[in-house]
Amino acid sequence: MDDTLLRLRGLTKAYPGVVANDDVSFDIGASEIHALLGENGAGKSTLVKMIFGLVQPDKGEMVLEGKPYAPSKPSDARQSGVAMVFQHFSLFNALDVAENVALGMETPPPLRDLARQIREVSEAYGLPLDPRRTVGTLSAGERQRVEIIRCLLQEPRLLIMDEPTSVLTPQEVEILFQTLLKLKSEGTSILYISHKLEEIRTLCDEATILRLGKNVGTCTPRDVTARQMAEMMVGSSFAAPEVRGGEAGDVLLECRALELPAPGAFGTPLRELSLEVRSGEVLGIGGVAGNGQDELLSALSGERLAPAGAIWFKGEDISRKGPVARRALGVLSAPEERLGHAAAPNMSLTENAVLTAARRKELVSGGFIDWAAAKGFAEEVIARFDVRTPGPGVAARALSGGNLQKYVVGREILQDPSVLVVNQPTWGVDAAAAAAIRQALLDLAGQGAAIICISQDLDELMEVSDRFAALNEGRLSRAVPVAELDIEKIGLMMGGAHDMEVAHAAG
Amino acid sequence: MIRLERRPEPSRLWTGVTPVLAVLLTMIVGGIMFAALGKPPLEAIRTIFWDPLFHPQFAGYSRPQLLVKAGPLILIAIGLSIGFRAGIWNIGAEGQYIMGAVCGAAVGLAFYPADSALLFPLMVVAGALGGWAWAMIPAVLRTKFGTNEILVSLMLVYVAENILASASSGWLRNPEGQGFPGSRNFKQWPAVFNDELVAGTGMHWGVVAAFIAVIAAYVLMARHIQGYNVRLTGEAPRAARFAGVSPVRIVFLCLGISGALAGAAGLFEVTGPAGQVSIDFGSGYGFTAIIVAFLGRLNPFGILLAGLLMALTYIGGELAQLMLGLPGASIQLFQGMLLFFLLATDVFTNYRLRFARRETA
Incomplete structure (x- = not known):
């Protein structure tokens, strides 16, 4: 393509001990949706941060529309027409949409004009959004729209999107794709970062693949298979989980019309939630973030006690038992938030082993901790789950997100649970490690454990689950065997449809 | 431009270096302050840190005082440090210390003039219970009503001070004391007098208790599951749940x-060095112990050293008042500076300085 919007040449950025980007060069054409692919730690974020002016390259140059481009801060980038939608939203829950957008602008117009502009842009691009809604009440998909509209108001030449679909329902993804295609048709280029190979194949014109900081190839996604792209990312072929043929056994864990009030102002109450999961079975629970996933995990782990009669394990009412008693029975869990919930950030991996494994691994006797045994167990987790760390004495916060995730999931799996509840087990984990974690979950089920896998990654749920149910506003749909599902049905189960009408209703 | 950059892990080096650095900075700025007061700074510093231990004339008196002062500081600070590790801020140890002294003394005096070897241990238990009960007030209020334990425990200090005043001038007053405020003098009641165990060292039962507390706290925090739970609660409350x-x-x-240890410290003090329940027996140990706990990095052995150092500034400060005419408040300022510099330099444990190559703002 000869009309190039942004040309990257030899970009290099080293941090102490690691070269994040090593001589990366590629071009983003005008009106092109360009995918940036790579495992965690491949250097995608660093590259994008350089383009957005958050980080300055050590070497190399960038050329934007024929002119040298070296932003030293994000506002430089914005003035040059580069905008970015981050994976983690920076919005204030207590403010409304227009106020949030105004906060991101250097010279915001009066709120009334801004609200009108927001409405215009949201209608023009098919992104339904009411500027007067309080952000705290919005779904993740709607919050993303706030961020996107905030960018679009600057009329960017290049829009960078970091993993935009990780929090969306299939219908919301569809809306987003239409918006992106419309932007493309108007001449905006998009740099699209994602793990999801199928969606890159449907959406993107070109793809650049990074591995260990180097550009290992460019391809046209439509012309290659997802598997080929994945192998370029990982550098070797990786195994898809084996399908196991075991029959589901007895019901191990059961919820009977579980009701639990919301834990805080922006939490979700659980409403008449019923489920059962059998020995040898994986129950996948999908749903858009913030629909009760955290709350369900807390109720099942015992962190929050449920009303008597709501939660049963092997025919025993465990609703009023705390986490320690439930672990003793074999009901284990791994929460989504790794730092601060599943693990204490400033404590070592050995100390974090004691956090959940004290009882089942007999790391404590007579009240005293057997640190040698704890260290041994931590080392076992590290070895079995390929956790990349100098050793078990390292603080949890020093590990990368993916490695810590392997550690906290591995810590539960190696305790030989009867029931394991996991929330977002592979969030932020690279493809090879994610495959390993999924395989470990399936193996565990193969040994007769019952597994509840809560996730926002539908591909993952389809891969590991026997039955699928969806959470929507704290209610759980009926569980359906995965074989009977298609993407349309899943979307309806996730109940995403309701928040698409908002803009029309309010406007 | 200088920036602070978060370290991936807390620096072990800086954890050890900051207390030393804080002491040095306190000496320097303290010296400047003394100079501004028109006193010779080097001599003042020497009087505070060196003379109490090595002055040919005064050391004989002041050396045993080191343990006498350090004992209660360490005992209280050990209790506080356990709470501080969990993010529970008991600022009212002074009140618990007073209530321990009053309760323990009251129980003892009820048996006056009994001569049983069991009486002193009973008084220690009563003292610890008194401090414990006083600390239970903020505990109950916090867990039942969500009040802030910092404010409640602090305000209870003033309540305790008034109870102390009424006890020493009223219901615990020495009936044979010609109407002077203050209880009977325990120094004249051998069965309960908490005397020096080895003459000339200042070592009394409270100091012994402090040393035991140091070791017990170390074992609790490093090896016991309850100590682990306390640390976990402080590090990550959600992970703890x-x-x-x-x-x-x-x-x-x-x-x-923390309440029980402070209460026991109070009892050891009134039956020993102070000798009686009087309005001013406390010397503010309960507050100074907060500094000791932080100066010792909330580590039991660190607290042992910090308690000795702080005791030194107490004795040295008195000496400096006597010899150089330094105002008493300047000594308190000096102790306050120590905490101030410790907290300030503490930043480097979790952060490091970066000198940015390029101006980016």
């Missing part, structure tokens, strides 16, 4: 331990 630690229990445990 996930682990199955009851936050309510931790509040009661931490406030209970």
Whole structure:
């Protein structure tokens, strides 16, 4: 393509001990949706941060529309027409949409004009959004729209999107794709970062693949298979989980019309939630973030006690038992938030082993901790789950997100649970490690454990689950065997449809 | 431009270096302050840190005072440090110390003039219970009504001071004391007098208790599951709940331990060095112990050293008042500076300085 919007040449950025980007060069054409692919730690974020002016390259140059481009801060980038939608939203829950957008602008117009502009842009691009809604009440998909509209108001030449679909329902993804295609048709280029190979194949014109900081190839996604792209990312072929043929056994864990009030102002109450999961079975629970996933995990782990009669394990009412008693029975869990919930950030991996494994691994006797045994167990987790760390004495916060995730999931799996509840087990984990974690979950089920896998990654749920149910506003749909599902049905189960009408209703 | 950059892990080096650095900075700025007061700075510093131990004339008196002062500081600070590790801020140790002294003394005086070897241990238990009960007030209020234990425990200090005033001038007053305020003098009641165990060292039962507390606290925090739960609660409250630690229990445990130790320290003080329950027996140990706990990095052995150092500034400060005419308030300022510099330099444990190559703002 000869009309190039942004040309990257030899970009290099080293941090102490690691070269994040090593001589990366590629071009983003005008009106092109360009995918940036790579495992965690491949250097995608660093590259994008350089383009957005958050980080300055050590070497190399960038050329934007024929002119040298070296932003030293994000506002430089914005003035040059580069905008970015981050994976983690920076919005204030207590403010409304227009106020949030105004906060991101250097010279915001009066709120009334801004609200009108927001409405215009949201209608023009098919992104339904009411500027007067309080952000705290919005779904993740709607919050993303706030961020996107905030960018679009600057009329960017290049829009960078970091993993935009990780929090969306299939219908919301569809809306987003239409918006992106419309932007493309108007001449905006998009740099699209994602793990999801199928969606890159449907959406993107070109793809650049990074591995260990180097550009290992460019391809046209439509012309290659997802598997080929994945192998370029990982550098070797990786195994898809084996399908196991075991029959589901007895019901191990059961919820009977579980009701639990919301834990805080922006939490979700659980409403008449019923489920059962059998020995040898994986129950996948999908749903858009913030629909009760955290709350369900807390109720099942015992962190929050449920009303008597709501939660049963092997025919025993465990609703009023705390986490320690439930672990003793074999009901284990791994929460989504790794730092601060599943693990204490400033404590070592050995100390974090004691956090959940004290009882089942007999790391404590007579009240005293057997640190040698704890260290041994931590080392076992590290070895079995390929956790990349100098050793078990390292603080949890020093590990990368993916490695810590392997550690906290591995810590539960190696305790030989009867029931394991996991929330977002592979969030932020690279493809090879994610495959390993999924395989470990399936193996565990193969040994007769019952597994509840809560996730926002539908591909993952389809891969590991026997039955699928969806959470929507704290209610759980009926569980359906995965074989009977298609993407349309899943979307309806996730109940995403309701928040698409908002803009029309309010406007 | 200088920036602070978060370290991936807290620096072990800086954890050890900051207390030393804080002491040095306190000496320097303290010296400047003394100079501004028109006193010779080097001599003042020497009088505070060196003379109490090595002055040919005064050391004989002041050296035993080191343990006398350090004992209660260490005992109280050990209790506080356990709570501080869990993020439970008992600021009212002074009140618990006073209530321990009053309760323990009251129990003892009820048996006056009994001559039983069991009486002193009974008084120690009563003292610890008094401090414990006083600390249970903020514990109950926090767990039942969500009040802030910092404010409640602090305000209870003033209540305790008034109870002390009424006790020493009223219901515990020495009936044979010609109407002077203050209880009977325990120094004249051998059965309960908490005397020096080895003459000339200042070592009394309270100091022994402090040393035992140091070791017990070390074992608790490093090896016992309850100590682990306390640390976990302080590090990551949500992870602690996930682990199955009851936050309510931790509040009661931490406030209970710190209250009981402060109460016991109060009892050892009134039956020993102070000799009687009087309005001013306290010397502010309960507040100074907060500095000791932080100066010792909330580590039991660190607290041992910090307690000795702080005791030194007490004795040295008195000496400096006597010899150089330094105002008493300047000594308190000096001690306050120590905490100030410790907290300030503490930043480097978790952050490092970066000198940015390029101006980016």
